[in-house]
Amino acid sequence: MTDPKFFQRQGPLTLARIAEIAGGTIAATDRPDQEFSDVAALDTAGPDDVSFLDNRKYVDQLAETQAGACILAQEMAEVAPEGVALIVCDKPYMGYARVAQAFYPRPRTIAGIHPAAVIHSSAEVDDSASIAAGAVIEAGAKIGARTSIGANSVIGAGVEIGEDCEIGPCASLSHCLVGSRVRLYAGVRIGQDGFGFAFDAAGHVRVPQLGRVIIDDDVEIGANSTIDRGAGPDTMIGKGAMIDNLVQIAHNVQVGQGAVIIAQAGVAGSTSLGRWSVLAAQAGVAGHLVVGDGARVGAQAGVMRDVPPGNDVLGSPAMQARAFWRQMSHLAKLGRGQERPKQTQETNTETEKT
């Protein structure tokens, strides 16, 4: 059960309605009108809860679950214990996401400007927007309908934010244009100067950073992540891109539509990430590269060359995933002495010498 201090629940919902929301079909029950009051994980759910199974790692939990209903894939349906109503879905996690959103819809923005917020006289704040205590909205900034600005955030001069956005507390934005339905989490830094200077032993010389950050609709950017503005061109974050915490995006980077960047990854200047590409945690991509559409860069990988569309790369420096695992396998054998390279190699050498 969720903590009522933090979450407001809707419902109850009937099984039929839940299946409809999940985009699935009911099985293993003749009670489509049974009501459910909450969602929960398999190991904590009770008879009034809807749960889900997406990761096979947790299939043992399914066998022992007390959940009243479970959203899962067809091939898992047989493993479910009797008495659990099933909602069979092609994409169980997607189904669960939609059901959980139905029980826990995002709270509506409560319009109004807190008296302790500071709004410049030339800023334009929509009447339906919410500005929290301590937020600072600088000259010429524009805040769209139903957008909420978190406490102690700073919206810099000229920044424009669309509709239905949510800006977390202690974030700061400058030199950027933000679309609609964008969520920027606590402590996000958008639009500061990129790291551009001419290296010189007599003293490095700053290169003015004259671009902006353009954030398209439906983007999310995680806590304490940093997105620098362009040096001349703009830094672009494509529609629906999902960026996790502590991620670094350098100047001029183009992040494609729907791209996913996981925590502590970084992208160097002028690099382009393709649509629906994935950059796993702590990975890095060097500057002036192209990572193709749908490419996937593994955790901690270090990309130093272009990655063709759809390719998976691993390692530092990064290579095709298959080549990486082959190298790891050989290295492991070397380490275990199973490749006897010293001995066999000597033999080979001998052979070649003779």
Place this chain on the structure above:
Amino acid sequence: MTDPKFFQRQGPLTLARIAEIAGGTIAATDRPDQEFSDVAALDTAGPDDVSFLDNRKYVDQLAETQAGACILAQEMAEVAPEGVALIVCDKPYMGYARVAQAFYPRPRTIAGIHPAAVIHSSAEVDDSASIAAGAVIEAGAKIGARTSIGANSVIGAGVEIGEDCEIGPCASLSHCLVGSRVRLYAGVRIGQDGFGFAFDAAGHVRVPQLGRVIIDDDVEIGANSTIDRGAGPDTMIGKGAMIDNLVQIAHNVQVGQGAVIIAQAGVAGSTSLGRWSVLAAQAGVAGHLVVGDGARVGAQAGVMRDVPPGNDVLGSPAMQARAFWRQMSHLAKLGRGQERPKQTQETNTETEKT
């Protein structure tokens, strides 16, 4: 000498009292009543200062130190120059820590709410707590006795913080319960949504994150670190865990009692770190894994499998430390040609040249 602008010193203390605080025994002096006024590093200490030696790397500094007294281990006592009073300790660094705390006790919290703080009418702030300028305490939050909230921090709705805690400036907390004697440094982000969504090319779908962050007593979390709240279960930070700067802790992670996580390390979702385990700097642990009690993960390691209790792992992907060093050694030989592939290659080259 410390800068009086920033530090207030107590004392002086006699050698006998210092030895008692350090949990050590006096040697190489017949003046237990000698007074000392400060602590200092071996290379800067003077005759009124107490210093310490813990890292053998600095043993040369001991030979030349001007310190009046030194806390050290028995086996180092012979290296100390004459005229330096010695305090012999099993754990010299621990002894030094306690002595330094005696000279520099943490400043007492000065009770009161700054007039520029913003406290919601439904929040409960203990009379002995300290709320700095610009801090925002939202609806229903509770702040315990002698806890201080830094300037421009944001304590979200419903958050509960125990006694004797110290929250740095510009931090933000939501959806969390915090124990006592907890220190959260500047810019820490606690309790924001975890990175959970159903991946879909038609647009990723957010999965509501319905858990909390539970922080036990005596935890420290470094500057700009991010701890996401659970997706359903809670994210848990165990008693006395020490977390450094810029660390990422994803949703549902369980950090064990006394675990140590060093700067820029990250832990992916639903992973559990054992008690007294250590995650060194820039290391990463993948999701849904178990790192055992007392296990140690080396700097920049990438953990992709469970780590048994007490094991040391290195490398990316991580393996047993011994296996890693063996692989590195073989690889180095390969590189130097000592495993003779270089030679063979040279032979080949020769062949090609001729």
Place this chain on the structure above:
Amino acid sequence: MTDPKFFQRQGPLTLARIAEIAGGTIAATDRPDQEFSDVAALDTAGPDDVSFLDNRKYVDQLAETQAGACILAQEMAEVAPEGVALIVCDKPYMGYARVAQAFYPRPRTIAGIHPAAVIHSSAEVDDSASIAAGAVIEAGAKIGARTSIGANSVIGAGVEIGEDCEIGPCASLSHCLVGSRVRLYAGVRIGQDGFGFAFDAAGHVRVPQLGRVIIDDDVEIGANSTIDRGAGPDTMIGKGAMIDNLVQIAHNVQVGQGAVIIAQAGVAGSTSLGRWSVLAAQAGVAGHLVVGDGARVGAQAGVMRDVPPGNDVLGSPAMQARAFWRQMSHLAKLGRGQERPKQTQETNTETEKT
């Protein structure tokens, strides 16, 4: 063209004046009095714009550029299309930096304290300084001439900041002394406790961190980076050092003059980075080491030993760049079966079987 919402342009400037600023000589034109109104990238520049070529990767763009003038090196001059006025420079990027600064000088600080700033009565703020809304200046702090403090930043007790500095929004400083012409970006954390404690299963014991952070003139520190104060000695950031976003600098670290530290890199305690050394993105340096003057540490490298002056190191653990590439080459051959261990192994296996 830059967005006038965010950037104010000076000019126009004659070609002769631009060449003088760039420190270059005019070629391929007989019109030194031609006026130019802006700077732009090669692929977007028009006839009134000055562009530049520094990275050979973009030489194709030079051939097709519509720019009126281009700053470039002598050896590139021949590739330029006719009709483009040339400014030939030894260091084209440096030349461009100076020209761009001429068109876009940094906005002058507008003196004044915003009524929503909170200044302690014992703080000293120069009359020409600018303090933004929500900034908090604590007891005894000193802010120099023409220095600007961003919105919702916190300048801790006793902190001293020199002249012509720029502190971004939401930054926090404590226990530090800052020189002149220093830029600290949004969300920077300076001067919090270092990560120092005596490890003990009965509960770790904090070691008081009694040093400061000393930041010399002309330093830049990127968004959300963290610089801990010294444990006893001071943490020092040398003159003109350039530090990118999300960088971690631990207690007692010495960063040499002009050193460059790129995004998400980290330096562990008591390590010294030489003058003009470079730490590339996501690299890490272990504690108590010396990285020599002019040494370069590659992206994602993990330094575990001292690095001699001028050396380049790569890999984790880091080694000389040549040795690293040699190892990578051997490993690649192993992976492709070109070093024959696979074959030999099969032979061995067969042998063992028989």
